[in-house]
Amino acid sequence: MHPFRAFLAGLGVVFGVGAVVGMLAIGEGARLESIRQIQEMGVNKIIVRSLVNKGSSNNSDASGEMGIREQDIFHIQDNFDNIQSILPITHWRGRIASQWFEKRSGYVLGVPLEFPEITSSNLIAGKSRFITQKDNDEVAPVCVLGSRMAESLFQFRDPIGESVSVMGEFWTVVGVLDHPADREITGLGSINQMIYIPTDTGLSYWSAPVEKGAVVQFKLLYIVIEDVAQIENTSRRLEAYFRSTHKDKDYEIILPFELMKQQEATQRIFTIVMASIASISLLVGGIGIMNIMLANIYERMREIGTRRALGATRNDILVQFLVESMMLTAIGGAIGAAVGMLLAFLVAQYAEMPTSVTPFSVVISLGVSVLTGIVFGSFPAWKAANLSPIEALRHE
Secondary structure (H helix, E strand, O other), rough: HHHHHHHHHHHHHHHHHHHHHHHHHHHHHHHHHHHHHHHHOOEEEEEEEEEEOOHHHHHHHOOHHHHHHHHHHHHHHHHHHOOOEEEEEEEEEEEEOOOOOOOEEEEEEOOOOHHHHHOOOOOOOOOOOOOOOOHHHOOOOOEEEEEEHHHHHOOOOOOOOOOEEEOOOEEEEEEEOOOOOOEEEEEEEEEHOEEEEEEEHHHHHHHOOEEEEEEOOEEEEEEEEEHHHHHHHHHHHHHHHHHOOOOOOOOEOHHHHHHHHHHHHHHHHHHHHHHHHHHHHHHHHEEEEEHHHHHHHHOOOHHHHHHHHHHOOOOHHHHHHHHHHHHHHHHHHHHHHHHHHHHHHHHHHOOOOOOOOOOOOHHHHHHHHHHHHHHHHHHHHHHOOOHHHHHHHHHH
């Protein structure tokens, strides 16, 4: 009899369920993306990064060095257990050019042979290869380009076998490296935007890198752990060592395993908060349902009285109004779930944020919408069931 009024009553449930599904999808997408990025860093690794602040040259030691040094690597190799391998990365910054295009400034990294594995990167198909032990032994002037760097220097040309000028020296391109998610290396930039060379060759051409007036032998140190269960103990030992030997705190220890645990805890809080906020819309929708059902009882007293006079029991009246309330919220919940999935799609499409609609979030939202109908429809249904048949029939 009043479809528009019923539609308005269910609108609160539509928005409530839509908000719940949408918020949970955004939260779940952010959680999965964060965990994926942390997993790519490797939960079996400890990352040590050199820190160089302004005015570092005044705080450096007698050698003018700051950050991770060669003696640090030797000490860790000789005195630490539970370590499978140590992978140092050094870096330079300067002019990079091909015969077609030029970049005034870019990062050149001296990296270990295992760099593609430790960063989950791939060589682009073809004749691509990465740096080999032979390249290091022979101090070969070869390099591997990040995929975006290759595009900047060569556009659509095949760079393999071509030469590039790196800080005044010519290097032969032997490979192109690509990270599918365009991941960044802490403190440097995108993996796909750099050039990779044999560390020994770089050190033979140029001196150790200088950053803000201080010599930084190694920018990053990837320490691969044998037993992940003991990774936190190893991390604490590393922290104690660096704290005792680097008084200026020119280092940072990053523990992906710990980051993952922190991220999961933070994400749980975020999801609970978002779901709670969205649930307020469901509460408002439930109040709207109660309001419309109370109005229905007032308008349909003669119907209730007639049914009771013809033999309907109180339970029959109770079930009738409860079913109506549940139908309103169930239909609103179904529409709301569709709206929530559409919201998640639009966010992923236009805001470029990862989203993930899980069956659990849809089922729980529909279940909550039906529960809302039962909770907020119970009082109106009880009130209708307890009307006196004679008083209901006499109502004008």
